[in-house]
Amino acid sequence: MSVPVQAGVAAEVLDPVAEVEAAAVRGGLRRVRLGVLGWVSLVVVALAAVLAVVGPLVRPFDPNLSDLSFAYVGPYGSHLLGFDGQGRDLFSRLLVGARTTFLGAAFVAIVAVAVGSGLAVTAAWFGGRFDRVVSAGLDVVFAFPGILLAVVAAAVFGAGLLSAGLALAVAYSPYVARVLRSAALKERAMAYVAALEVQGFGAWRLCLRHLLPNISGLVVAQGTILFGFAMVDLAAISFLGLGVQSPQADWGVMVSEGKTGLLQGYPMESLTAVLCIVVVVSAVSFLGDRLESAGKQAHR
Amino acid sequence: MPDADGPVLSVSGLRKVFGTQVAVDDMSFDLAPGRSLAIVGESGSGKTTVARMVVGLERPTAGTIVACGRDRSRPARNAGERTRRGREVQIVFQDPYSSLDPRQSGAAAVDEVLRVHHDHDAATRRRIVGELADLVGLDSRQMSALPRALSGGQRQRVAIARALATEPKVLILDESVAALDVSIQAQVLNVLADIRDERGISYVLISHDLAVVRQLTEDVLVMQRGVVVERGRTTDVLDEPQHPYTQRLRASVPGPGWKPTRTLRRPA
Numbered sequence: 001m002s003v004p005v006q007a008g009v010a011a012e013v014l015d016p017v018a019e020v021e022a023a024a025v026r027g028g029l030r031r032v033r034l035g036v037l038g039w040v041s042l043v044v045v046a047l048a049a050v051l052a053v054v055g056p057l058v059r060p061f062d063p064n065l066s067d068l069s070f071a072y073v074g075p076y077g078s079h080l081l082g083f084d085g086q087g088r089d090l091f092s093r094l095l096v097g098a099r100t101t102f103l104g105a106a107f108v109a110i111v112a113v114a115v116g117s118g119l120a121v122t123a124a125w126f127g128g129r130f131d132r133v134v135s136a137g138l139d140v141v142f143a144f145p146g147i148l149l150a151v152v153a154a155a156v157f158g159a160g161l162l163s164a165g166l167a168l169a170v171a172y173s174p175y176v177a178r179v180l181r182s183a184a185l186k187e188r189a190m191a192y193v194a195a196l197e198v199q200g201f202g203a204w205r206l207c208l209r210h211l212l213p214n215i216s217g218l219v220v221a222q223g224t225i226l227f228g229f230a231m232v233d234l235a236a237i238s239f240l241g242l243g244v245q246s247p248q249a250d251w252g253v254m255v256s257e258g259k260t261g262l263l264q265g266y267p268m269e270s271l272t273a274v275l276c277i278v279v280v281v282s283a284v285s286f287l288g289d290r291l292e293s294a295g296k297q298a299h300r
Numbered sequence: 301m302p303d304a305d306g307p308v309l310s311v312s313g314l315r316k317v318f319g320t321q322v323a324v325d326d327m328s329f330d331l332a333p334g335r336s337l338a339i340v341g342e343s344g345s346g347k348t349t350v351a352r353m354v355v356g357l358e359r360p361t362a363g364t365i366v367a368c369g370r371d372r373s374r375p376a377r378n379a380g381e382r383t384r385r386g387r388e389v390q391i392v393f394q395d396p397y398s399s400l401d402p403r404q405s406g407a408a409a410v411d412e413v414l415r416v417h418h419d420h421d422a423a424t425r426r427r428i429v430g431e432l433a434d435l436v437g438l439d440s441r442q443m444s445a446l447p448r449a450l451s452g453g454q455r456q457r458v459a460i461a462r463a464l465a466t467e468p469k470v471l472i473l474d475e476s477v478a479a480l481d482v483s484i485q486a487q488v489l490n491v492l493a494d495i496r497d498e499r500g501i502s503y504v505l506i507s508h509d510l511a512v513v514r515q516l517t518e519d520v521l522v523m524q525r526g527v528v529v530e531r532g533r534t535t536d537v538l539d540e541p542q543h544p545y546t547q548r549l550r551a552s553v554p555g556p557g558w559k560p561t562r563t564l565r566r567p568a
Contacts, residue, residue, distance in 0.1 A: 191393040192401045195459065198355045199413055199466065200386030202379055209412075210401050 038290050044283035051095060052102035061089035063096040063249045072266040084254075084269045085261050094272060097249035101231060101277070104161050104244070108230035111169035113223040116176025121207050123177070124184035135181070138174040146171035146233050147240075154242040161234075161250075164243040168233055176222045183215045217292060224288025228281040235277055251277050306369065308333045308469045308502050309354070309389065314363035316349050316526075323349045324526045327363070331470065336496065336503040338513040338534060340549065341523035347506045350523075351474045354504070355391045368469055383417055390463035394475035396455035400447040406433070406458035407443040413465040432461040435498070436491055453484035457491065464495065472504045477512060489515055510553055514538055522546045 034042060060078060070076075070087035081090035123134040146168045153167035154160075187193065188211065196206055212219070235252025237243035244250035246257065251273040258270030307330040314327040324346040331337050339347045352358040354365055356372060364373045367388045376382040393399050401409060407429050414425045433443045436457040447455055456476060463471060473492070477485045493516060496503065505517050513520060513534060520537045522530040522545065530543040541547045 191395055191398040194357055195391065195393060195399055195462070196401075197357065198386060198389075198391050199416065199462075200376075200379075200383035201416060202382070205416070210404075213403055214401065 034290060037286060041283035041286045041290075044279060045287060048098060048102050048280045048283075051098040053099075055095040055098040059089075059092035059095045061092045063088060063092040064247050065089070072261055072264070072268075074268065081272055082268055084257065085266070090269055090272060093249040093254060094251070094276060097251045097254060097273070098276075100161060100244050100248065101234070101251040102280070104165050104234045104250075105227050105231040107165045108168045108172065108234065109223045109227040111166070112172035112226050112230075113176050113219060115169065116173040116222070117180050117212065117219050119173070119177045120180035121184050121212055123181050124188045125203060125207055125211070127188075131181075134177075138177050141170065142174045144171060146229075147236060150233075150237045151240075151242060154237075159242045159245060161244050164234060164237045165230075168230055168237075172226050172229065176226065179222060180215060180218060183218050184211060187211050187214050217294060221288045221292030224284050224291065228285040228288070231277060231281050231284075307331050307366075308368055309504070310364075310366040311350075311354065312364055314350065314353065314365065315361045316346075316353060316358065317361045322526050324353070327523075327526075327528060329521060329528075329531070331502050331504065333469065334496070334500045334502055335519065336505060336517040338505045338507060338517040338520040339523060340507055340510065340513055340520060342508060342549070344525075345523040346526040347523055348474055349526075351391060351472050351504070351506050354472060355389055356385060386468075387417060387466045388468060389470045389472065390466060390468040391472040391474060392456065392459050392463050392476040394478055396452040396459065396479060397447075399459045400455055400462075402447055405444045405446055406438065406450075406461060407440075409458065409462050410443075410465045413462055417466050428465070432464055435464065435495060436461045437487075451484075453480050453488055456480060456488055460488075460491070460495075464499075464501075467499075468501065470502045470504060472506065474506045475508070478507065478509060485512070492516060510538055510550065522549070 065088060067083075067087040070083040071085050072083065073079075073087075074082040076082055079089050079091065081094070084090055084093065119134055119138070123131040149171045150164045150167040153163040157163040193206065193211065196210060201210075234243055235250075235255060238250050238252030239256040241256070244253050246253055254273035255270050255277070258267070258273065261267065262270050309331040311330075312328040314324055315322070316324040327346075327350060329337065339350060341347050349358060353360045354367075354372075356375065359375065360373055364371060366372070367385070370384075370388070372385055372388075376385055400406070404412070410429045410432055411425050414420055414428055420428070429443065430440070433440065438454060438457050438461070442450060442454055443458070447458070450458065456479075460471075460476075477488050480488060489512060492503070495501065503516060505513060507513050517534050520532065520534045521528050522537065522541075522543065524545045530537060530541065530546045537546060538550060541550050
């Protein structure tokens with residue numbers, strides 16, 4: 001703003017635009033109290049996200065270079081975790097695998113939350129018959145386990161991360177929609193929504209700028225919870241051979257491929273991959289939990 | 301443009317049925333510019349349903365509602381009609397705690413209304429926000445606070461400022477001061493009286509509180525079970541109620557010589 005600042009504070013608080021931003025910051029993540037465990041979770045998640053981006057760039061060895069004479073050899077020199085059953089460097093495969101595992105789960109969570117919250121808010125907004133049709137449709141999708149849908153998707157579109165991810169996203173969206181619909185219904189009944197309707201605000205503006213932001217804590221929480229589920233389910237799908245395809249490195253694929261080693265007394269591959277999955281999923285779930293309770297407390 | 305002498309709000313034959321329940325039946329009234337009308341009655345008498353139909357939150361089963369010469373008995377067909385209706389009639393609700401978006405300061409809320417309705421630049425909007433804040437008696441610090449940090453009375457002032465931002469011809473006060481304690485209530489009522497003197501706006505005051513009605517309105521309608529049982533000038537109706545229901549309403553207000561025990565023991 002080009003207004004000369006005369007009285008410092010007074011001029012500042014009267015600027016509505018700055019005010020909206022300040023309010024958003026005040027109402028946003030700043031009020032979340034994480035605690036020690038929360039901070040650890042945040043660091044783990046951030047680390048996993050960074051790995052997903054730079055992992056394939058910083059890997060010390062070619063993750064697909066196989067030398068059978070090194071099969072199941074333990075930690076050895078610069079090979080920090082040793083080798084898998086085909087003599088490939090385990091640490092490099094973990095680093096590279098972070099990308100598909102993390103991005104796959106993020107994709108599922110984002111799509112499911114977008115579809116679910118869109119359905120929830122429109123159902124709550126229009127109510128009546130539209131709401132009943134959406135709810136009934138959600139119940140039908142509810143009946144199908146995510147993995148079953150993924151198997152069907154693999155059969156129809158071919159095995160791969162994309163079809164598995166889309167199938168999971170479809171299977172998860174009713175969970176998001178169910179929870180958010182009740183929150184949106186509650187928000188819809190608030191007097192401020194009625195007041196803004198009387199003001200002549202359109203449905204888009206009201207839903208996107210008022211209704212949805214007021215349930216955003218729950219939206220974020222749902223997203224993080226689903227992220228954890230998606231990581232485990234995608235790993236399971238890869239384990240079944242319908243997700244990420246070997247030889248591409250993926251934590252789920254590694255758990256799957258490690259099972260022969262596991263039986264022969266070389267558990268390193270499965271164990272390290274499982275450990276990665278467990279740590280990241282726990283961190284994300286814990287973070288989601290914290291965000292949800294913070295979202296409940298804020299503003300009230 | 302509606303003619304200047306005609307009513308700003310005209311309701312005739314208004315009826316609302318919920319399932320088998322008749323909430324409002326054959327309600328008619330006219331509201332002249334600058335005058336104020338009270339609708340009184342106990343809870344469940346249909347007062348709020350009338351208010352919700354007038355602002356378009358509830359669709360009438362039958363009857364017509366005309367504001368500023370334009371019919372509003374049916375839902376608005378487009379965005380232009382919707383915002384124009386917003387510039388004709390506004391409402392302030394009872395509950396100050398849910399009437400404001402918890403993520404929005406008063407200044408931001410008023411500013412958004414101005415952006416929806418007009419093409420003012422930022423400086424003009426800032427000026428109008430300041431004027432409205434003065435009008436309802438809030439300082440700039442209170443206007444830029446989130447609702448969480450405001451008291452009930454302050455929130456209700458913000459809600460009034462937001463409603464006035466469209467410069468409506470009619471403001472409906474649906475029990476707007478009922479949730480406030482008595483001293484704050486008096487302050488807000490004074491603010492409302494000042495606003496009427498300054499802007500020439502008409503009020504429709506929905507209330508069960510006869511003292512508030514007497515202070516703010518010239519005319520009154522008494523509703524019982526969805527039907528208007530008595531109407532007239534506020535002073536006449538409240539001083540010498542004709543209908544037994546109005547007499548009972550008036551008798552239930554504590555006053556000199558009022559003995560609760562005797563009222564309770566009155567034989568059936």
